[in-house]
Structures are given as structure tokens and as C-alpha cells.
Amino acid sequence: MNDLGTDLLKTPLYDLHVEAGGKMVPFAGYAMPVQYPLGIMKEHVFCRESAGLFDVSHMGQCTIRSTDGSDPAAVIEQLMPGALKVLKPGKMRYTLLLNDTGGIEDDLMVTRTFEPDGMLYVVVNAAFKDKDYKILEEKLGDRIALEPLEDRALVALQGPKAGEILASLAPEASELNFMEATMITLEGVVCWVSRSGYTGEDGFEISIPADEAPDFCKRLLAFGGVEWIGLGARDSLRLEAGLCLSGHDFNGDISPVEADVTFALGKKRRESGDFIGSKRILNELAGGPSKIRVGIKPIGRTPAREGTVIADRNGKEIGLVTSGGFGPTVGGPVAMGFVPTIFAEKDTEIQLIIRGKAHPAKVAATPFVKQNYKRKSAS
Amino acid sequence: MMKYSEDHEWILVEGNTATVGITDYAQKALGDVVFVEVPEVGAAYAKGDEVAVVESVKAASEVYAPITGDIIMVNEALEGAPDLVNTAPTSDGYFFKMTIADASELEELLDEDGYLAFIAGLE
Incomplete structure (x- = not known):
């Protein structure tokens, strides 16, 4: 029943999902677990009370550098209304990829790495990664070098027990605050870890080399209080947390003001209006949508x-x-x-x-x- | 006499009354049931009409009248405890009871062996 055909991509954790009894469904071109034997309801509650492990390797991870060695954040700010230039190493921000009319093509996370050239680590939605990369290439291609990180898995550990569990593998994880990221060696593997997520709970998102990901997840699952959580509960968790789903709660026709995500508009950026589609957005901010x-x-x-x-x-x-x-x-x-x-x-x-x-x-x-x-x- | 439809309903026939619910296979496929919209007592349905809706955390699914008849009773307990469909699909989690307007329609339904063979073919 888990054979969904050969057209679908598999994440590095596919075999683990099948082993865990995950019900695999097509999602954004990948075979992904919608639920495990626990079921959506219990998975949801488990995540809120303990710690849930999510495979989000289908999402688009990439790095962005500028071609001339200048700050890449200054370049991508043309298409995004968040205060990105000011991001210090290890700080991340939720921002939006806008179009000419101020509509939201996608939402994304931008993190400043510790690389001396100010390289950014960016995560975009699975369903739109090809579109997003294309937009960035077409509009900024001569000024940025975008490199998709195809060889990395991405997992999220979310819930009230996520902090103590990850700290038991690496104490420095507990030093991260919400929307901060750093390199941490977990089980001997260098990972890029951020304190962020899509559930409304405390938790982490961990970018890890693909071939190391299955063993790392097995290690996490060996802790009492960690269970796999599928896409079904991921959706109900984010909905309860009031978080938007790109392509559903907004799209290329909807502005950040209409979508009520104005927290993603940097204060100074509103004053300068130095981003694409700003005319409509600033008008709506002033006069109401x-x-x-x-x-x-x-x-x-x-x-x-x-x-x-x-x-x-x-x-x-x-x-x-x-x-x-x-x-x-x-x-x-x-x-x-x-x-x-x-x-x-x-x-x-x-x-x-x-x-x-x-x-x-x-x-x-x-x-x-x-x-x-x-x-x-x-x- | 227990009968089954290819829409994964069970139909318990007792005299001129049919009790209708969804099968264990169906509840497993739906996942956690959070709401059931049952029909109104007295309403008449023809075989194949949409008669109820079962909502799981995932999605809404229609339930079709397996035979023609009038609704004589609905399972009020589902309003407060829709999870009965998951925990007791073929007993306390029934949806409604209806009259059997045309007994010949029962012949078109599957018996238990027939239904088990049918779902085996879906695996």
C-alpha cells in the first residue's frame, strides 16, 4: 500500500517512516507520511504535551551568497520586506517573497550564518521551492549565488520536552532562544540547529547531512517521549497556532496586510518602502485593506x-x-x-x-x- | 442478518428495520472521527442518496443510503461522542436506523465473505 509509484521523490527518512507504519501520501512531489499508527489526533496531542519528531526534508533548503562579496541580505531585501541586512550571525527571521503587485509568492525563513561573507541559510516551502528559486534567479541571478542543499535532511523536534531532549545530546542547544540558530555537533555530526518551528510550541529545526539523518532520528526516537508526527497533525498544530499555510492562507494575489502578517514588515523598511510591491502594501498599511x-x-x-x-x-x-x-x-x-x-x-x-x-x-x-x-x- | 455495501457501510437487517453504520475498514481509513452529520428522523432516502457526512480530522466523507427507506432513528450519542465510530464502529457507533422499502435491494448488498473479499481486493 505504500508503493505510490516511481514518480514521487523520497526523503532520506522514507524507509524509517515505512518502518514506523507511516501512511505515505503524495505531497509536493514527495512521498510523505500523513500519519502514523498513533493517528492524527493523538500525534497532535502528543506533540503539545511531550515532543514530536517531524520529517520536513521536502522543504527547500538553500544558501545564498552575493556574487561580489557584499551582503547577500541587501540584495534579497529587494524582494522581501523584512529587516534582513541587520541580521547578525545566528539570527533568523520570518519573511515573505513578494511579487510586483505586493502579493505573497511564498513565506520563508532567512538565517544569517557564521560565514565571513555573510552567507544566508534559507528555507522555503516544499510546494514552491522550484518557483521560489526561479524567481530569485530571474530577478537577482546576476547578483546572488543560490545553492540548493540537496544532500541535507531537515527534521523538526517540537514540543515542551524538545529542549531537554536536545540538551541531553548537546547542552549548547539550550542556549538558543526562539529564532536563533547555530552549528551544533549532535552525535558526532555537525548540524545546523535553529530554535524555531511550525507548531506554536518550543522546539528545533535541525539540518543534517542526508546519510546521517536516519541514525540521528533513531537516536531521538529512543528517548522516551518522542514520537513521529505526520503531515496531518503538522497541519492541525500550525492551524491552532494561527500560522499561515503558503498557497492557502495567502498567495500571489494577497498582500502581507491582507494576510495579517505585517509583523514581517521591518519598521525601517516600511519607512523606506525599498522593496517590490511596496506601493500597494504601504497604501494598505495607511488606509487599511x-x-x-x-x-x-x-x-x-x-x-x-x-x-x-x-x-x-x-x-x-x-x-x-x-x-x-x-x-x-x-x-x-x-x-x-x-x-x-x-x-x-x-x-x-x-x-x-x-x-x-x-x-x-x-x-x-x-x-x-x-x-x-x-x-x-x-x- | 448483516449485509455490507461497497461504500463500506454495514447494514444490520432485523425484520423490516435496517441499522446502518460504517465498517471497521472504513473507520480505520478515515482516522479519528470528530463529527457526524446524521439525517433527520422521518426523512426519506432512495438508495444511493447522500444521507450522512462523517468528518475525520483529515476530511469530510459522504455516507450514502445503502437501500431505499425512511429514517426512523438516529444515533444521538454521536453528537457528544463522535469517536464511537472509531471505538465501536459496528455497535454503539451506528449512524441511524431506517425502514426497508424494497427488500429486493438487500439482495444487491454483499454478505460478510463478499465484503471481506472486496476489501482484500483493495489492499
């Missing part, structure tokens, strides 16, 4: 999936759900979608049209569950 992404809490038990029509109290269609499902930690359905800005206030009563029937819902604050990041202490 006509529609905006909001959290949605259905009142009943019926999950509202992506594509569900959102209506006002009178039944008039006002928008669409872009992500939705059941939140195991919330214990009920949760969703996100776009509504006209006048409907965006918390607790605004709306309706969700599911299979022809109107179900009451309210606009809700996100995240739906508290984020548990390990931030630098305020002292």
Missing part, C-alpha cells in the same frame, strides 16, 4: 474546511475559509479565512455555509492555543 485574514471559531461541532463560504448574519456571502478543520487541543473546529475589514473585529457574528446549511461562527483571535516559544528572558 478592504479584506483581511481572521481567525474563525465555529459555534457548533461541524468543521469548516478550506473553501467554505463565509456569510454575514443575513446570509450574504462575504468571504471564504482558507484553512480549517478540527483542533484537537482546542477540542473543536477552528478555521481561518478572509472577510471584509468591517467584519474583522473579534466576536463578530458570521455564518459558515457547510453543505448548504448555515452554521453560526464568530471571528476569533489567533493563535487558538497559547504559543510556547522560548524567548530571550527580559532581564
